[in-house]
Amino acid sequence: MxxxxxxxxxxxxxxxxxxxxxxxxxxxxxxxxxxxxxxxxxxxxxxxxxxxxxxxxxxxxxxxxxxxxxxxxxxxxxxxEKQLFLPYEPARLLGRRLCDRYTFDEFVVGDSNYYAYSACYSLAQGDPNSKILYLFSKTGLGKSHLSQAIGHHVLREKRDLRVCYLTAQDFTNQMVRAIKTNTIDRFKERFRQGCDILMLEEVHFLTGKDYTQAELALTLDYLFDDNKAVVFTSTAPPREIPKIQESLRSRLSAGLITSINPPDYQTRVKIIERKARRQKTVLSEEVIHYLATSLTGDIRQIEGAIVGLLTRASLLKHPVDLDLAREVVRELVGDRRDVTKEKIIELVCRYFQVSRDELRSPSRRRSVSYPRQMAMYLCRKFTGETLEAIGRMFNRDHATVVHALNTISRRSSKEAKTRYQLEYLCQQIEDLIGETGASGVAAQTD
Ligand SMILES: Nc1ncnc2c1ncn2[C@@H]1O[C@H](COP(=O)(O)OP(=O)(O)OP(=O)(O)O)[C@@H](O)[C@H]1O
CATH class of the missing domain: 3.30.300.180 (DnaA, N-terminal domain)
Incomplete structure (x- = not known):
């Protein structure tokens, strides 16, 4: 058991x-x-x-x-004996389930995401000029939220349309399974005939996967020819994804390409108010301001802080005040949050004389793979990011990050050179933390 x-x-x-x-x-x-x-x-x-x-x-x-x-x-x-959630399986939805709250209504619109929001909304409404859309942004800025909002909207408002929502990794896995089980025709049919709107997330995952890329390009041709709508999401624009065949790259770029930027201060305030209201709470202005100035990027982190704050308050029977907010933010992002992944990568690139693009590339040359493993190790140590999130930064999966962490640990215990490099880089990062101050909360308002 x-x-x-x-x-x-x-x-x-x-x-x-x-x-x-x-x-x-x-x-x-x-x-x-x-x-x-x-x-x-x-x-x-x-x-x-x-x-x-x-x-x-x-x-x-x-x-x-x-x-x-x-x-x-x-x-x-x-x-x-209440079960909290049931699988959400609306009819006409192929692929992954949609998160209930990822709707247009729940999406807070500001300068940083207005364009992406409008493009998604037009597509969901069936605007004939908005059929192909490519959304990209850093992590946690609303790509999945907006693409799923399209799914919800279509499933609710357009009763005759079928939605297919999946990640590029799902597409790859399904294709591999279909080849193994000799059901490739059914696989092709499912996408070509069985869906009116395809939402394909994380297309950067296809880097270097030639066979899947070719199959996807063919599927897209069918969908485009039939005037079906397609939404792609990624952490990078099509031109920056390495090892993508030109035939697929041009299809990914066939429609509107739009980015979502990190929210500005006013939008963060609106997001915090909205998320708190969703939890049936109104936060004081002081707490809202504190959260909006401390958590400036990933919106997932803002949500984490609010839920953490309310949970903590309810467990400790403590009011939701600034002290509690400080505690939760500290726990969530740590005093070391100013040492961002970006700074760590910059440091590693400078030290090993490699470029960021090389670290993100599929290259397995030792002169690239070793710095990449080191960067992964340091990101895990200093930012506490998940293995998946670290993997995404380098276009790798979670297993590769685990391998990198083990390799660096093993080598640093056996080899003086690796140990020295690790100590040196850790010291540099510690110095950066020192410079950003122990309280660590950036009091900027953009
Ligand atoms: N403008 C917004 N208004 C309200 N909530 C938002 C907004 N943008 C993002 N969020 C919330 O932030 C969280 C992360 O968003 P989402 O998963 O869509 O990000 P993402 O860009 O797809 O991230 P990743 O690249 O890591 O998959 C979600 O819970 C989402 O509801």
């Missing part, structure tokens, strides 16, 4: 340190027999947050340990 402690131990490796401390540690995890595992959360905020942010990682770990079904419960509701 799966053991709760073992699940927690494994989750430590796939969730950032602060995320683990804040969200996973307080859970009670119980095996239920027949492979079911029950996660008991102290309150509903927490249950919702964990479901939306960590469900995939939890599922994977539970499966690795031989479990199957997950059941999330809120402690007070435990006796009622």
């Amino acid at each position: 799966v053991r709760g402690e073992e699940i927690k131990e494994r989750l430590k490796n796939v969730i950032s340190e602060s995320g683990y401390r804040l969200w996973i540690e307080p859970l009670t995890i119980e095996a239920q027999g027949e492979g079911a595992v029950r996660f008991i959360c102290p309150n509903r905020f927490m249950a919702n947050w964990i479901a939306e942010n960590y469900q995939e990682q939890i599922k994977k770990v539970v499966k690795e340990l031989g479990g199957q079904d997950l059941l999330f419960q809120v402690r007070e509701e435990e006796a009622e």
